[in-house]
Amino acid sequence: MNLTKYRDHLIGLISPLSKVFAATGITPNQITLLSLLLGIAAGTLYGLNVAYAGAAALLLSGLLDFIDGGVARINKKASKFGAAIDWIVDKYVDCIVLLGIGLGGMVDMRLVAVAIIGSMINTFIKPVVYAEIGYQQKHDGKIKDPLEGIGIFGRPETVITLIVFSCLSAYTFFGYSAMTIAVAIVAIGTNLSALQRVFYLYWNRNRY
Template sequence: MLGKLRKYVNEVLPKTVGKYLSKIGLTPNGATLIGFMFAIIAPILAYYRIYVLIPIMIVLSGLMDVVDGAIARATNKTTKFGAYLDSLTDRISDMLFFLALIFAGVNPYLSIIALGFSEVVSYARSKGELLGVKMEGVGLLERSERLILLFIASIFAIFKLNLIANIIILIVAILGVITIYQRSLKIKKELKNQ
């Protein structure tokens, strides 16, 4: 859904932020791991009821997820292991953000359902690409949209407006189902044409 913005970011960031950060010694995998550390911190903060910092951890982790790719493109250091590490830490980070929201009072059952569909969304992309189908930009709920929704839910959780946070998590689950369907249709269509 944010495909046009992503295209712009992928063109501009490597030339600016990516070059600068690579000059100060930050590697793509280093940026990935820094973003992952922010995700690890989120549920710890939530467990200790420091809810106000959860949205910040989501933003910083999401930002580093953009930065790692910018550094890789700026330095021509895109590697298969880097792509694997990025994808792996993204999946675990998603789980950690949902856990943080559960600690902050969001419905755990709804969160588990939304997390499950979110993981299947990512799996559908991965499997589709293994089958040779280009999956970037397919579906309503890619990771960037999911992080935005989790960020918004975490803001409402800070103020104990858990009903609204639960509705947002329900939206994540519903959009996840729709995205799985959209990606499955795309894969079926592309494989039919091969």
């Protein structure tokens, strides 16, 4: 499943919140910064083995990641810088949270490393496509590339998986902690998704 291709629908669901934020006069980039700060807080809480609070901070960070784009559209403040920094902050948050989980001793750091690699490569493929293939078509300030719906696992799935299993962190399944299972799912899902995107580009190499 790839929830990224339903991003516009998800943004529509939280549009009432976006309108509330837009009315306050806060800028999209300020909301993105808040998302980063909450992501850092989430990573810190995971590092302190406070999984429930870490999940709450990660959830708020994820919501703000959707809201900043909504505010940009409502107040007509979309910018290339904002679109770029949004991507960068997303990856910082993902890495910080996964590192926090590992450094807190909740999951083996080797598994965390594989999850971080998968998360980064799965996203890195897209700017490579933009740079090397030259795909530049935009919709509402964001590039809508052919890879958007390719792959079974993306950032939304990563965030949801970590939050859900954080709520189950007091339990073990088949001898493994809930957080170990969560990071394993992220590691397998993101790396498999990255491979799917590579294969898609290869099979469609004559189209671009």
